[in-house]
Amino acid sequence: MNELHLESSPYLLQHAQNPIFWKAWNNNTLATAKNENKLIIISIGYAACHWCHVMEHESFENNEVATVMNNNYIAIKVDKEERPDVDAIYMKALQIMTGQGGWPLNVVCLPDGRPVWGATYVKKENWIDTLEQLADMYHNHSQKVIEYAEKLHEGLNILGIVEQNMHTDEFPFENIHFLVEKWQKSFDLEYGGYARAPKFMMPNNLEFLQYYSYIFQNNTILKHVDLSLTKMAYGGLFDTVDGGFSRYSVDIKWHIPHFEKMLYDNGQLISVYAEAYKRSKNQLYKSIIDKTLQFIANELTDKSGGFYASLDADSINEIQELEEGAFYVWKKNELESILKEDYSLFAEVFNINSFGHWEHENYVLIQKESLSEIATKNNISLEKLILKKQRWENLLYQIRSKRQKPRLDDKCLTSWNAMMLKGYADAYSALGNINYLAIAEKNALFITQKLWTPEGNLLHSYKNGTAKIEGFLEDYAFTIDAFIRLYQVTFNEEYLQNAKQLTDYCLEQFYDENQQFFAFNSRNDSQLIAPHFEVEDNVIPAANSVMANNLYTLSILYHNSYYEKLVNQMLHHITVKIDYASAYSNWMKLWLIKNSGxxxxxxxxxxxxxxxxxxxxxxxxxxxxxxxxxxxxxxxxxxxxxxxxxxxxxxxxxxxxxxxxxxxxxxxxxx
The missing domain is CATH 3.40.30 (Glutaredoxin)
Structure with a gap:
């Protein structure tokens, strides 16, 4: 039977009515696979994932597919946000097998969890054909399947280990300039970000580049940061009606987003815009902070002080079907009817033209020019245009609120909450809005009361009054980072003491003396088929790079030479590995502050x-x-x-x- 109705994850609950006998990831499920000697299908996704929904509708709601899966496999559904460790291991396996990754992530494994086949989205006919072939092969030629799994497992174990730098000499700090110069070659000089699509915002990259340009007075880099922040703020990717950023844009000009809104993106971007506002006092940046935090308060905040995970990319359209972006788009005749005599000016501001057109006569609102440029061309004052824009957005907000909203993933993840907490603290620091500090402190209380156990460990996920899943390194790293930041904007030493206590717990439960890095899973947690040490920064910085930055700050404040030693070891191993700087920007920030701080x-x-x-x-x-x-x-x-x-x-x-x-x-x- 399908057991997902017993779960709390909105993603798993979305699949609770499938005819497939889905089980959740747990020790009992894995033991069942071994006892029955059945291959395992592990299907990984998340609630806001568009292509996960497509594959569900095409395959997982289909009885023919269900028959094949139920007869031959133990089927496990995994919410990647609840189990980032499981996702990381099988994503590595998929990348070894196919050279690419993404979600939905589907792998077929031996009964002991070692993978033998993987893919992302698969059409129904291909999915059935593949599963039948794999089941037949395992039944009739199991030794070949096992031999392949063993070789793949060897590769996973090698990938799981961080290569050590055995040289005693320090990697020259001056090389940081060479790395940044190489990095610049990938910049998009027209729209900011990188000259490719899809286009991700990469907050930690922007944070480092802003810091680097400040220290070395590099105006070229600084202009690129401001170009990126401005173009991102102009709409499309940023929801100018209600605030908040989508996960990425599918085009190069930040226009058409993959419409899901994730807490972790918005938390990190608030911090980046707050620092940029401190530097520039640019009112556009302030408006982005205020509007985004209003969105967080309206849509992603639990009454207990926690923050929800995400809003879906899909929503119900006018013919009552799920459609990506349906909640956010506008048609020209609709806007003309709403705005009346203001329509022409509105259309110029938000490009109701070929620049702003998406598809099927739908427009996604996006600015191309600054309001001051538009005001000058139209011979009106900037102040008047700003007020008009605010009225337009409020009007559209009221009308859009009558549409069916995207589905909400209302679980609260510790690591993502900590990123949002830090965002609120940084917004308070930049703008002095005491309400932002109050929200940050309420969330800190939520974490300490709901997610921090009396035994000293953090739990990863909270929903409906229940916290569960042993915390991962990312939960500790980002919570420590947030508590340090909250201390630095309040001087409340309890936050700093909390940060140190969690750090010492990490040293006991996560630190690997041989690797000289922190494992992703606690020693208290069930171990997966291969080790995982997260060191490369991505859309979210690597848990190890965040821990290294934490240790550096705490080493200074507590005069702790052991913390300092660990930081030096980690940085020694990492700096020699850096080739493409984007994947190590949080490490480079640490490298920079150690040499200029x-x-x-x-x-x-x-x-x-x-x-x-x-x-x-x-x-x-x-x-x-x-x-x-x-x-x-x-x-x-x-x-x-x-x-x-x-x-x-x-x-x-x-x-x-x-x-x-x-x-x-x-x-x-x-x-």
Whole structure:
């Protein structure tokens, strides 16, 4: 029987009525496969995945397909967001077998879980044919199948290990310039991002490039960052009506998105736009922050303070069928009817023309020019055009709200919540909006109360009052990062203590002395068919690169030489591997701060007030700490002076004479 009705994942529940005897990933299911000596089908996807829905409709709702699967296989459905470890292992296997990856991810495995075949989306006829052939081969020629699985398993084990740098010399820091110059060759000089489609936003890439250009005064790189952030904000990819970014665009101009909205993208992008706003005071960036956080509050926030995972790409269209993007698109005659005498100007702003046309007479709203350029051409004031644009968006929002919304994935994932928490903290830091801080602190309470057990470990997923699944390294790494950031915008030492406690737990349960990196799965968790050490940054930074950055900050604040040693080892192994810098941008950020970073302590009764001044500045190379009273944090020890507020600027474990004003220390920071 189909057992998915027992699960809480919205993705798994979407498949609960399939005629296939789906089971969830767990020890009992895997034991059943061994006991019955049956091949396993592992089908991995997520709730907002368009092609997952297509394959479900074509194959998994089909009785002919069900007969083949039920008679010959143990069928396991996996929500990749609930089990990123399972997804990572079988994605590696698929890439070995086919040279590509994606979702839905479908693999056929031996009863012990070792893969023998894999593909992404497969048409129904091909799916049936493949499964019948594989079942026949395993029944009649099982030794050949087992031999292939063994060879593939060897490759998986090799891929799972991080190659060690056995040289004792440090990789020259000056090479960072060569890597960035090589990286620049892939830039799209017209629309920002990279000169290819599909086009992903890559927040961590933008964060590093902005930091690099600031440190080395590289205006070419900085212009590219601003071009990317501006074009991304102009619409299409960004939902100008309701806020929030979709996962990627299918074209090169950021126009037609793959319409799903993911929490992790929006959390990271808020942080990037917040830092860009600090640097530039660009009002466009501020509007993106405010509108996106309004979207998060309206659509992806649980009353308990948690954040939901995503909104689907698909929604019900006017003929009551699921269609990708149906909720977001507009037709010309519809817009003319809504906007009336304002339509011509609206059409110019949002390109209701060949530039903004998608397909089937549908338009996705996108700006091509700045509002100031459009205002000048139309002989109206910028202020008036801004107000008109706001009214148009509010009007369209009211009309669009009557449509059927995309389906919601309402599970709360620890790692993604931490990214969003940090986004709110960064937005508060940049804009001073106290409501953003309140939401961040409420989410921190949600994590500590709902997802952090009395035994000291984090759980990965929360839904309907229940937390489950042993936390993965990404959960710890991003939560530690978020707590450090929350400390740095509040000086509440409880957040920093939480960060250190989770770090020490990671060292006990995840750190591998031989590899000198952190495993993705805890020692307490059931181990998979191959090890997994996540080191390459992608749309989300690698868990190991986040941990390395965390360890570096904590090594300074706690004067912890062991943390520092681990950071140096990890960076030593990684820097020599870097070829294409985009895949290591978070490591390069660490490399940069180790060579150009400074630390600032603010101690005194007015430390909180002074912190606000510091936080509003773009100072990416400064690690900030402080206290309005005596502190037990080693970096702050013996620095509190009653009736004074002192600023201590340090570099390379040496501190300048303290200053008593923000202005005085600011000149030294910038020197």
């Amino acid at each position: 400074k630390e600032l302590a603010i101690c005194g009764e007015k430390a909180q007030q002074e912190l606000q001044k510091i936080n509003s500045e773009y100072l990416p190379n400064i690690i900030i700490a402080g206290s309005s009273r005596n502190s037990s944090i080693p970096f702050l020890a013996h620095r509190f002076v009653a009736n004074e507020t002192m600023f201590y600027l340090c570099e390379n474990k040496s501190c300048l004479q303290p200053e008593t004003s923000f202005e005085a220390i600011q000149s030294k920071i910038n020197s």
